[in-house]
Amino acid sequence: MIKRSYWLLIGLLFSFSTLIADSTLKKDACVSCHIEVDEENDDEDKIVSYYKSDLHVKLGFSCADCHGGDPEAYDDEDEAMWENDTFIGVIEKEEQLEVCGKCHSNPVFMRQYSTDIKVDQVTQYLTSGHGIALENGNENVAVCSSCHGVHGILPVDDPRAPVYAKNIPKTCSKCHSDETVMFESGLPTNQFTEYEMSVHGMALLDRGDIGAPACNDCHGNHGASPPYVSNVDQICGTCHSNNKDLFQKSHLNDIFLSKGLGQCEACHGNHDIAKPTDEFLNWADESTCKPCHEDSHPAKALALSFYQTIDSLKTGLEHARKMVEKAEHKGMIVSNLLFDLDDAKKALIHTRTNIHSFNKAFVDTGAAPGFQSIQAAIIGAKESLEEVEYRKKGLFIFSLIITFFVIAIGFKINEWKKQRESASN
Amino acid sequence: MSQTKRSEVKKERRSFLNTLLKTGLVAWVASVIYPVARFLIPPKMAELNVSSIEVGLISDFPKSSSKIVRFGRKPIIVIRKESGDFKALEATCTHLDCNVQFKSETEQIWCACHNGLYDIEGKNISGPPPKPLAQFKVDIAREKIIVSQMDLS
Amino acid sequence: MKIYEWINERVDISSIKKIALKKRVPIFYGTIWYYLGGVSLFLFMIQVFTGILLVLYYQPGAETAYESVKFIISRVEFGWLIREVHSWSANLFILFVFFHMFTVFFAKAYRKPREMTWISGMILLLLSLGFGFSGYLLPWNELAYFATKVGSDIAGAIPIIGDFALRLLRSGDEVSGATLTRFYGIHTALLPGIFTVMLGLHLILVQVQGMSVPPEIEKIPEKERKSIPFFPDFALQDAMAWLIVLNIIALLAVFFPWELGPKADPLASAPAGIRPEWYFMFMFQTLKYIPAHVLFIEGELFGILLFSIGGFIWFMVPFLDKKAHEGIRTPFWTWFGILLIIYMIVFTAWGYLT
Numbered sequence: 019m020i021k022r023s024y025w026l027l028i029g030l031l032f033s034f035s036t037l038i039a040d041s042t043l044k045k046d047a048c049v050s051c052h053i054e055v056d057e058e059n060d061d062e063d064k065i066v067s068y069y070k071s072d073l074h075v076k077l078g079f080s081c082a083d084c085h086g087g088d089p090e091a092y093d094d095e096d097e098a099m100w101e102n103d104t105f106i107g108v109i110e111k112e113e114q115l116e117v118c119g120k121c122h123s124n125p126v127f128m129r130q131y132s133t134d135i136k137v138d139q140v141t142q143y144l145t146s147g148h149g150i151a152l153e154n155g156n157e158n159v160a161v162c163s164s165c166h167g168v169h170g171i172l173p174v175d176d177p178r179a180p181v182y183a184k185n186i187p188k189t190c191s192k193c194h195s196d197e198t199v200m201f202e203s204g205l206p207t208n209q210f211t212e213y214e215m216s217v218h219g220m221a222l223l224d225r226g227d228i229g230a231p232a233c234n235d236c237h238g239n240h241g242a243s244p245p246y247v248s249n250v251d252q253i254c255g256t257c258h259s260n261n262k263d264l265f266q267k268s269h270l271n272d273i274f275l276s277k278g279l280g281q282c283e284a285c286h287g288n289h290d291i292a293k294p295t296d297e298f299l300n301w302a303d304e305s306t307c308k309p310c311h312e313d314s315h316p317a318k319a320l321a322l323s324f325y326q327t328i329d330s331l332k333t334g335l336e337h338a339r340k341m342v343e344k345a346e347h348k349g350m351i352v353s354n355l356l357f358d359l360d361d362a363k364k365a366l367i368h369t370r371t372n373i374h375s376f377n378k379a380f381v382d383t384g385a386a387p388g389f390q391s392i393q394a395a396i397i398g399a400k401e402s403l404e405e406v407e408y409r410k411k412g413l414f415i416f417s418l419i420i421t422f423f424v425i426a427i428g429f430k431i432n433e434w435k436k437q438r439e440s441a442s443n
Numbered sequence: 444m445s446q447t448k449r450s451e452v453k454k455e456r457r458s459f460l461n462t463l464l465k466t467g468l469v470a471w472v473a474s475v476i477y478p479v480a481r482f483l484i485p486p487k488m489a490e491l492n493v494s495s496i497e498v499g500l501i502s503d504f505p506k507s508s509s510k511i512v513r514f515g516r517k518p519i520i521v522i523r524k525e526s527g528d529f530k531a532l533e534a535t536c537t538h539l540d541c542n543v544q545f546k547s548e549t550e551q552i553w554c555a556c557h558n559g560l561y562d563i564e565g566k567n568i569s570g571p572p573p574k575p576l577a578q579f580k581v582d583i584a585r586e587k588i589i590v591s592q593m594d595l596s
Numbered sequence: 597m598k599i600y601e602w603i604n605e606r607v608d609i610s611s612i613k614k615i616a617l618k619k620r621v622p623i624f625y626g627t628i629w630y631y632l633g634g635v636s637l638f639l640f641m642i643q644v645f646t647g648i649l650l651v652l653y654y655q656p657g658a659e660t661a662y663e664s665v666k667f668i669i670s671r672v673e674f675g676w677l678i679r680e681v682h683s684w685s686a687n688l689f690i691l692f693v694f695f696h697m698f699t700v701f702f703a704k705a706y707r708k709p710r711e712m713t714w715i716s717g718m719i720l721l722l723l724s725l726g727f728g729f730s731g732y733l734l735p736w737n738e739l740a741y742f743a744t745k746v747g748s749d750i751a752g753a754i755p756i757i758g759d760f761a762l763r764l765l766r767s768g769d770e771v772s773g774a775t776l777t778r779f780y781g782i783h784t785a786l787l788p789g790i791f792t793v794m795l796g797l798h799l800i801l802v803q804v805q806g807m808s809v810p811p812e813i814e815k816i817p818e819k820e821r822k823s824i825p826f827f828p829d830f831a832l833q834d835a836m837a838w839l840i841v842l843n844i845i846a847l848l849a850v851f852f853p854w855e856l857g858p859k860a861d862p863l864a865s866a867p868a869g870i871r872p873e874w875y876f877m878f879m880f881q882t883l884k885y886i887p888a889h890v891l892f893i894e895g896e897l898f899g900i901l902l903f904s905i906g907g908f909i910w911f912m913v914p915f916l917d918k919k920a921h922e923g924i925r926t927p928f929w930t931w932f933g934i935l936l937i938i939y940m941i942v943f944t945a946w947g948y949l950t
Binding site: 256259367420427430433 | 460513516538542557558559
Binding site for chain 1: 666676832835843846847856
């Protein structure tokens, strides 16, 4: 039997718990009224329940801090809202920049909460595709709430936030894949579908690799706009720095720029970047050189020489791998040979990057260690297979000796038997 | 054939058979002793040790240089810092498994595949790598550099 | 023989020689079975020989065992051969021991006066299975680790002393490096010691009591029974058989090497299809299919009881099959043996086919 005093304690705790649950959300005039309003709304319009999880609530901001009005005016709708000078009510799209910017563009204010938080969001936004369109009267653009949410705003690194890395493509495509929304701007609506099937899309969305770029990594966040043609290599080069460096030094860089071709984009695409295949270098259907160059152009010979080098590495590697597997199958230990195969594979990846120099000598020098590793693996595998043959030979000799010896013993037994028989006769 | 001739032939056959028997015995014993004797002689490498390896002499490593060596089944990168101290880290990038390299100018470790960057302690500081590089213990014993697994304590 | 004379001048071994030369081997349709015991002995000697060679390079311990075995088969000259011979000979040893036991059973050689030979033989069988179980873990590879885990789990199901037995066997609660060390001691020191003593007893009994013949043959008067001397005739025939077995082992070592596989990782999940070595398979398969509860007894416990009682009956056969001494072949025991063999074969095969 639990003592009566314990029951009292439990009862008190229960009544407190309801308060504790909302203790971060001040139950001011706005909240106490709107909780009741919420009960008559659909789930998706329940403002207070959304706001409870908002980052601003945790920092002590009330509804009035954005919407204006008097949070102390309990049970008086007019005093709280309509008759109050500061009251904004529902914030229109254009008004958002001012309302959010009131705090978020104020470095002195923001420094209270974080010393390194950015305060340039509004400035950036005004330069963005969205910002410029909005200024020109196009209301079908994203503003702060379109991406960050309105009442349940979560920090960027919260996986539930619409602006968390993995969620960004879906958030952007909410508008950018919708033809009615994009009608006024005339922009295409196939980016998300293309991105989904791309190397980056599959890495981010299917494998969850947040190292892979989402829309904002190439287009920017608040200053979102398509990269300038002359800057594409810088954008891609943020991660693919080797390819960028090699390409910038190559003779193709200036030629592309002069022709208005977006460097990396010209061969690899932008949203639909597929995993490149070696067939890009072959002079056939998938060639990325043929669209510009005639068969008589030296580009053909160069592309084919690259293709040859890579193909030789591939076939060499495959051959070496098969031999190592054969040796392993026959019971030999091949762990050191696997290292050589690994080195060869790395050389192959290296070579595929090196072709961005469009320099035959450079590519061939880079591929040489790969061929060496392949040779080492093949020699090692051959040695293992030779050892197998050596063992078989040894077995053969041993079997001969035993057979010979056994037959000799057999004859000896026979001889003794005969001796005994003749002795007893 | 006479009686003596017959027994002589029999004696010859017997001694021939005995010779065959002796040869067979000797051959068999040799075919067993040979591999056993070779087995007993220890191979040049005393043991297959993957808990620690010797990567070379201090003199093999100029300051601000690095080398990738095999540690059991994994590649590791052994770095000699500007200060002269040694650092050993796993050489496989934690993003998509490329081999990392040492950048002596900034004393950082860089992955060429997607521009991932680690500091000299192996902590991932920029780019896609999600985790730091695993650490290895480095000991110096009489000019020799010995790399071994980190103690789990 | 100079050596014989040299020794005989110092220690009287002429009586031993007389007894040895008297030993004869009966010739009848079942003579071929007489080879089985000798081949088992030969295989044991191979195990001791190759085992000692392996011990010169093997390093017990969770961090070194696997690596040392890998070292032996890849770096040591003919290391692969010694290891493969040891592995194959171990399996053949158990196989031949089973053959030997069953031919002895059906020939009713266990009847008076040879009860002690049977009992010592049964103890040798248990020791051999112990050798197999303990030795299997020593390479510390994935398959062995999990087979040992599963196998030793059964020890825990013994009533009352189960937990204690498990801890004693595993040198701890889990299969770990400590288990490996314990098994190494059991395999290379404890079992060889006990086995040698038992084997000595078993062989002395056979030499002193002479070769047994089935009751049907015993009915034939001695003068009409054919036989050959053991020395030198049968001894040399034994040698021929041993050499052929050695050749077969060499063949198996070269063409069917045992895989080492990946190293044991106690933290990894068990791979699909773990099973014990083939000579435990029939028991493992039986335990798998016993229902969770039989009457009021837990399934696993029921299985253990079944095997213990069955084993005990088999052990005590010389004392239970009294009629055998009178030369009567009781159908019950014949069928017991036949059904036992069928059960073992079927369940072993079943275990491998699923």
